[in-house]
Amino acid sequence: MPVIQYREALNQALREEMSRDPNIFIMGEEVGAYDGAFKVTQGLMKEFGKERVVDSPISELGFVGLGIGASMVGLRPVIEVMTWNFAILAMDQIVNNAAKVRYMSGGQLHCPIVFRGPTGAGTQLSSQHSQMLEAQYAYFPGLKVVTPGTPRDAKGLLKAALREQDPVVFMESELLYSVKGEVETGELVIPIGQAEVKRPGEHVTVVCWHRMIYPALEAATKLAQEGIEVEVVDMRTVRPLDLPTVLASVRKTNRCVVVEEAWPIASVGSSIVDAVQREAFDDLDAPVIRLNAKDVPMPYNKKLEGMYAPTADDVAAAVKKVLYIG
Amino acid sequence: MAARVRKAAQTRPRERPVAVSKTSSAVSPKSGANGAVTSKEAAAPSKDVQLLMYRRMALIRRFEERAGQSYGQGKIAGFCHLYIGQEAVGVGAALACAATDYTIDGYREHGHALARGADPKRVMAELYGRKPGYAKGKGGSMHIFDVEHRFMGGYGIVGGQIPLATGFGWASRYKRDGTATVCFFGDAAINQGAYHESLNMASLWKLPVVYVVENNLYGMGTPIAVSNAITDFSKRSGDYGIPGEAVDGMDALAMYDATQRALARAKRGEGPTLLEARCYRFRGHSMADPQTYRTKEEVEDYRTHKDPLNIMKGHLAKLGVGDAELEKIQSEVNAEVDEALKFSDQAAEPEGQDLYEDVLGH
Ligand SMILES: Cc1ncc(C[n+]2csc(CCOP(=O)(O)OP(=O)(O)O)c2C)c(N)n1
Numbered sequence: 001m002p003v004i005q006y007r008e009a010l011n012q013a014l015r016e017e018m019s020r021d022p023n024i025f026i027m028g029e030e031v032g033a034y035d036g037a038f039k040v041t042q043g044l045m046k047e048f049g050k051e052r053v054v055d056s057p058i059s060e061l062g063f064v065g066l067g068i069g070a071s072m073v074g075l076r077p078v079i080e081v082m083t084w085n086f087a088i089l090a091m092d093q094i095v096n097n098a099a100k101v102r103y104m105s106g107g108q109l110h111c112p113i114v115f116r117g118p119t120g121a122g123t124q125l126s127s128q129h130s131q132m133l134e135a136q137y138a139y140f141p142g143l144k145v146v147t148p149g150t151p152r153d154a155k156g157l158l159k160a161a162l163r164e165q166d167p168v169v170f171m172e173s174e175l176l177y178s179v180k181g182e183v184e185t186g187e188l189v190i191p192i193g194q195a196e197v198k199r200p201g202e203h204v205t206v207v208c209w210h211r212m213i214y215p216a217l218e219a220a221t222k223l224a225q226e227g228i229e230v231e232v233v234d235m236r237t238v239r240p241l242d243l244p245t246v247l248a249s250v251r252k253t254n255r256c257v258v259v260e261e262a263w264p265i266a267s268v269g270s271s272i273v274d275a276v277q278r279e280a281f282d283d284l285d286a287p288v289i290r291l292n293a294k295d296v297p298m299p300y301n302k303k304l305e306g307m308y309a310p311t312a313d314d315v316a317a318a319v320k321k322v323l324y325i326g
Numbered sequence: 327m328a329a330r331v332r333k334a335a336q337t338r339p340r341e342r343p344v345a346v347s348k349t350s351s352a353v354s355p356k357s358g359a360n361g362a363v364t365s366k367e368a369a370a371p372s373k374d375v376q377l378l379m380y381r382r383m384a385l386i387r388r389f390e391e392r393a394g395q396s397y398g399q400g401k402i403a404g405f406c407h408l409y410i411g412q413e414a415v416g417v418g419a420a421l422a423c424a425a426t427d428y429t430i431d432g433y434r435e436h437g438h439a440l441a442r443g444a445d446p447k448r449v450m451a452e453l454y455g456r457k458p459g460y461a462k463g464k465g466g467s468m469h470i471f472d473v474e475h476r477f478m479g480g481y482g483i484v485g486g487q488i489p490l491a492t493g494f495g496w497a498s499r500y501k502r503d504g505t506a507t508v509c510f511f512g513d514a515a516i517n518q519g520a521y522h523e524s525l526n527m528a529s530l531w532k533l534p535v536v537y538v539v540e541n542n543l544y545g546m547g548t549p550i551a552v553s554n555a556i557t558d559f560s561k562r563s564g565d566y567g568i569p570g571e572a573v574d575g576m577d578a579l580a581m582y583d584a585t586q587r588a589l590a591r592a593k594r595g596e597g598p599t600l601l602e603a604r605c606y607r608f609r610g611h612s613m614a615d616p617q618t619y620r621t622k623e624e625v626e627d628y629r630t631h632k633d634p635l636n637i638m639k640g641h642l643a644k645l646g647v648g649d650a651e652l653e654k655i656q657s658e659v660n661a662e663v664d665e666a667l668k669f670s671d672q673a674a675e676p677e678g679q680d681l682y683e684d685v686l687g688h
Binding site for chain 1: 403404405452455456461463464465466467468469481482483484485486514515517518519520545546547548552553554618619675676678680681682685
C-alpha cells in the first residue's frame with residue numbers, strides 16, 4: 001500500500017470526491033492560487049477551475065455563512081478555514097445556522113457541508129493560534145465532529161464526510177499534515193462515528209484521538225517492554241462518540257486513561273469519563289484518569305510550549321497509576 | 327492600569343518627540359505610492375521630528391533585518407511578519423500621536439511598537455521567547471505590548487484589534503481625557519465584520535479613532551483585486567459617514583501630516599477618519615512565504631524607487647541634513663540592534679511555573 005502524508009491523503013479525498021460529484025466546491029482563504037496555506041488543496045484549482053476552487057476574502061463569518069446557504073440549496077461546499085482559531089469568528093454561522101437548520105425547519109432544509117482545517121497546537125504560534133477546539137463544536141447538537149489522526153483515517157473519513165447529509169466539522173492538525181502512513185489508492189470510505197482499536201492490549205485502555213494517538217502509541221510501545229499491554233482506542237470522531245467500543249475495551253482491561261490535547265473543563269474527555277463510570281463502574285479496578293493540556297493559554301516560549309500538552313511520559317505514568325505500580 | 331498608563335508620558339530621553347508645526351491644506355497633492363496623495367510641503371514638521379522619523383525608520387529596518395536573520399538561525403520561531411518597506415506608515419503616524427494617544431495593530435507589529443518608542447531589547451527578547459520580553463516570552467512575534475508607551479498590542483486574528491481600538495476611543499470620549507487612538511490593520515482586515523461594525527459605532531458616537539488601513543496590495547498571497555469588490559480603500563469608509571483619505575504610505579511626512587489632521591479632527595469631537603496608507607512590503611508575508619504570487623520586478627521597482635528611508639533622506643537633504651549625520655544615526659541604530667540581539671541571546675528563559683502566571687489576576 002502506498003505510504004503518503006496526511007495532507008496528501010486529504011488532497012486525494014478531495015480530488016476523488018470532486019471528480020465524482022460536480023456539486024462539490026471548495027472555498028476558503030488561499031485555497032486556490034496559493035495552493036492552500038498548508039497545501040491540502042494543492043493543484044485542485046488547476047484541475048477543477050476557479051468556479052470550484054474559490055479564493056475567498058478574509059471574512060470568515062461571511063464565507064462560512066455563504067457556504068451554509070449554498071449547501072441548503074443543493075451544493076456541497078467544502079469550506080476550508082485556514083485554522084479553527086479563525087473559525088471562532090464564524091462560530092455563529094456554524095452553530096446557530098448549520099447545526100440547527102434541519103431541526104428548526106422540521107426537516108425541510110439541511111446542510112450537507114464540510115468545514116475543514118487544522119486545530120490544536122502549532123509550532124510556537126502562541127495563544128491565539130494554538131487551541132484544541134473540538135469540544136466547542138461537539139457541544140452543539142446537529143454537528144458531526146471528526147478528528148482523524150492518521151493519513152488513512154484522514155482520507156477515509158473525509159470521503160465519508162463529503163457524502164454526509166448533515167454538517168461535518170472536520171478537524172485536522174498542523175502538526176499532523178506531514179505525518180506519513182499507508183493509505184489505499186482510490187475508494188476508501190470510513191464511516192463517521194466509529195472508533196478503532198489502534199493497538200490491542202489487555203491491561204489498560206487508553207482512549208485518545210487526533211494528535212494524542214501518537215503519545216499514546218509511543219507510551220504503549222515503551223510499556224510493552226515492561227510487560228504492560230496497553231489497548232489504544234482511537235475515537236477518530238468525537239461526535240457522535242463511539243462509546244460501545246470504549247466500554248468493550250474497558251470491560252476487558254478494567255482500567256482506563258483518557259488523553260486529550262484540549263483543556264480540562266467541559267471537554268470531550270469529561271463526557272467519556274462520565275460514560276465509563278456510569279456504564280462500566282463495576283468493571284473498573286481503578287479510578288479513570290484524564291490527561292489534558294495545562295489549563296492556561298498556549299505560551300510562545302518553546303520550553304513552556306513543550307510542557308503544555310500530555311506527552312508519552314505522562315501517558316506512561318498515568319497507565320502505571322491506574323495499575324497501582326511505580 | 328491607571329498607574330502604569332500615567333508613566334506613558336515619559337518617552338526615552340534621546341527620543342522625546344518635539345512640538346510640531348501647524349498643518350496647511352493649501353498645497354495640491356502629488357501622486358505617490360499606488361497613486362496616493364503625497365506629503366503636503368507646508369505641513370512639514372520640525373527638523374528634530376524629521377530626524378527622529380529617520381532614526382526610528384532606520385531602527386525598524388535594521389531590527390527587522392536582524393530579526394529575519396535570527397529567524398533563519400532558529401532563534402525566533404512561530405510566525406514572524408516583517409515590516410520592511412512599510413516603516414513610513416508606522417513611524418509617520420506614531421510621531422503624529424501625543425505620548426498619551428493609543429496605538430494598536432495586528433501581527434505585523436514589531437515596527438509599530440518600535441515606532442512608538444518601545445525598547446528594542448525587550449521587543450527582540452520577546453521574539454526570542456525570553457523572560458525580559460514584553461510578554462515574558464509567552465506572546466512572541468505576534469503579541470508585542472508596550473503599554474507604557476501606549477502601544478496596546480499586536481494581535482493574531484485578522485481584524486480582531488479593530489473593535490478594541492473602537493473601545494479605546496469610547497473610553498477617551500467617556501473620560502474626556504483628550505486622548506485618541508490610531509488603529510492599524512492590513513488591507514485584508516477591511517473585509518471583516520469587525521471593521522464594519524466598528525466604523526458604524528465609531529461614527530455614530532463620534533469616537534476619536536483614526537483607522538489606518540495599510541494597503542500593501544496583498545493579503546498573504548492574495549492580490550487585493552481578488553478579494554475586494556472595491557480596491558480604492560479610501561472609499562470604504564463612505565457608508566458610515568466617515569471621511570476617507572488615500573495617503574502615500576511610503577512617505578513618512580505624508581503619513582505624519584494626514585494622521586495629525588485626522589487626530590486633530592478626532593480630538594475636536596468630529597469623529598473617526600479612515601486613512602488608506604498605500605504602501606508595499608518588501609519581504610514575504612511571513613518568513614515562511616515563498617512569494618510566488620508577485621514578480622521580482624515589482625518588488626525591485628518599489629525597493630528602488632519608493633524605499634521609505636530614501637524618501638525620508640530626500641526630505642532631510644532639503645533641510646540641509648547631510649550624509650554624515652545620517653550615517654551617524656545609522657551606526658547608532660546598528661549598535662542598538664546589536665545590543666538587543668546580545669541582550670536577547672543572554673536573557674533568561676521563563677521558568678516552568680511561569681506557565682501558570684498571568685492567566686487570571688490574583
Ligand atoms: C481571522 C483570521 N483569518 C485568517 C488569518 C490568517 N492570516 C494571517 S495574516 C493574513 C493576511 C492578512 O493580510 P493583510 O490584512 O492585508 O495584512 P498584511 O499581512 O498585508 O500586513 C491571513 C490570511 C488570521 N490570522 N486571522
